[in-house]
Amino acid sequence: MDKETFIRQYSVERKQTDSLKWDALEERFGDSELLPAWVADMEFSVPETVKNALAERVAHGIFGYSLVTTDYFNAYKGWQERHEQTDFREEWLSFSTGVVQSLYDIIDCFTEKGDAVIIQPPVYYPFFHVIQDKQRQLVTSDIQFVNQRYVMDLEDFEQKIIVHQPKLYILCSPHNPLGRVWTEEELAAVLAICEKHQVLVLSDEIHSDIVLTGHRFCSSATVANGRFLDNLILVNSPSKTFNLAGLLNSHVWIPNEKLRTQYNEWAKEYKQTEFSLLGQLAAKVAYETGDDWTTGLLATIEENYHYAKARLEAEVPDVVVADLQGTYLMWVDLRAYVAPDAIKEVVQDKAKLAIDFGEWFSPEAKGFIRINLATPPTNIHQAIEQLIAALTA
Numbered sequence: 001m002d003k004e005t006f007i008r009q010y011s012v013e014r015k016q017t018d019s020l021k022w023d024a025l026e027e028r029f030g031d032s033e034l035l036p037a038w039v040a041d042m043e044f045s046v047p048e049t050v051k052n053a054l055a056e057r058v059a060h061g062i063f064g065y066s067l068v069t070t071d072y073f074n075a076y077k078g079w080q081e082r083h084e085q086t087d088f089r090e091e092w093l094s095f096s097t098g099v100v101q102s103l104y105d106i107i108d109c110f111t112e113k114g115d116a117v118i119i120q121p122p123v124y125y126p127f128f129h130v131i132q133d134k135q136r137q138l139v140t141s142d143i144q145f146v147n148q149r150y151v152m153d154l155e156d157f158e159q160k161i162i163v164h165q166p167k168l169y170i171l172c173s174p175h176n177p178l179g180r181v182w183t184e185e186e187l188a189a190v191l192a193i194c195e196k197h198q199v200l201v202l203s204d205e206i207h208s209d210i211v212l213t214g215h216r217f218c219s220s221a222t223v224a225n226g227r228f229l230d231n232l233i234l235v236n237s238p239s240k241t242f243n244l245a246g247l248l249n250s251h252v253w254i255p256n257e258k259l260r261t262q263y264n265e266w267a268k269e270y271k272q273t274e275f276s277l278l279g280q281l282a283a284k285v286a287y288e289t290g291d292d293w294t295t296g297l298l299a300t301i302e303e304n305y306h307y308a309k310a311r312l313e314a315e316v317p318d319v320v321v322a323d324l325q326g327t328y329l330m331w332v333d334l335r336a337y338v339a340p341d342a343i344k345e346v347v348q349d350k351a352k353l354a355i356d357f358g359e360w361f362s363p364e365a366k367g368f369i370r371i372n373l374a375t376p377p378t379n380i381h382q383a384i385e386q387l388i389a390a391l392t393a
């Protein structure tokens with residue numbers, strides 16, 4: 001589907017629909033008049049086929065206990081064969097109600113209070129929260145900006161592992177908020193360090209389908225022909241790709257049988273999750289029929305990114321827009337124009353935008369913002385013009 005058709009057919013007004021992004025502005029930002037470009041969901045409705053399947057199910061009117069449909073996994077396998085070619089096996093799979101929930105579960109199951117857990121900021125802030133909430137020791141190895149590119153600092157990463165001996169590494173792949181799609185070589189290097197020091201890897205691949213032209217997603221599961229499978233837990237979900245977060249259906253993949261048994265034993269005691277009937281139906285139909293819709297979505301994200309980058313570079317040339325390879329989240333360094341402490345005043349009070357502030361992702365990232373691009377271009381045009389006006393005032 002071309003982007004014009006996609007935008008025309010799938011753009012939706014979300015105000016006053018109990019949307020966190022649009023209807024919690026007063027509560028979250030103290031200003032209900034802001035233009036929201038923050039939390040990672042979209043102003044695009046699901047593929048028509050998904051809407052129809054849900055409508056049919058709703059018309060049936062029964063929402064009792066349910067089964068995982070027998071063809072759920074086949075739908076996912078088909079999607080994988082057509083897209084990322086990750087050879088996920090059905091026996092590795094358990095369901096959960098969300099990827100963040102799974103971060104909490106995996107930490108609970110595979111580490112003890114006081115154990116160290118390593119992450120690479122700036123990174124999705126629930127990675128910090130889960131470590132702190134679960135009273136684990138936070139170990140960080142910051143991603144570096146080298147030659148206009150965000151890269152892992154592998155020397156520092158290994159050194160931190162040697163010193164702090166973390167039990168777990170939470171990898172964000174593709175990376176939110178930096179927009180990197182890690183190459184197989186980069187992943188092989190970081191996974192080899194973890195293997196060498198026996199650090200279990202939790203690979204959060206929720207953004208794996210949102211990859212821009214010229215880049216290819218490589219799952220940690222396929223790196224070096226699956227060499228690291230035994231030391232991996234993967235989490236992903238249809239929720240970013242198809243805008244389904246509210247339907248509470250996500251995946252946990254554990255290839256190693258011993259680790260899987262440990263998780264299943266833990267789950268028996270702590271996690272009696274029922275399946276989300278509507279979440280699974282929506283995901284299954286989306287995986288079966290959502291290819292064309294996804295093409296339109298990706299083209300729209302790409303257009304929004306190129307527009308925003310070009311406008312910012314033309315009007316405020318010292319703003320640094322990170323190279324967006326994956327995710328629909330654009331990472332922008334405003335420090336050439338705004339003192340880090342004035343960022344809220346400029347972006348929120350003057351530009352009237354609700355965005356994710358850099359400091360949510362790292363204490364070192366004050367002065368950066370993350371802008372959500374999964375919205376009709378008119379919203380991006382408005383957001384970027386408001387930002388330019390505030391920066392040049």
Ligand SMILES: Cc1ncc(COP(=O)(O)O)c(C=O)c1O
Pocket residue numbers: 040097098099100101124172176204206207237239245250
């Ligand atoms: C890296 C990452 N993991 C997890 C999530 C949230 O997943 P869920 O809604 O399934 O908890 C997000 C949402 O933006 C994310 O960026």
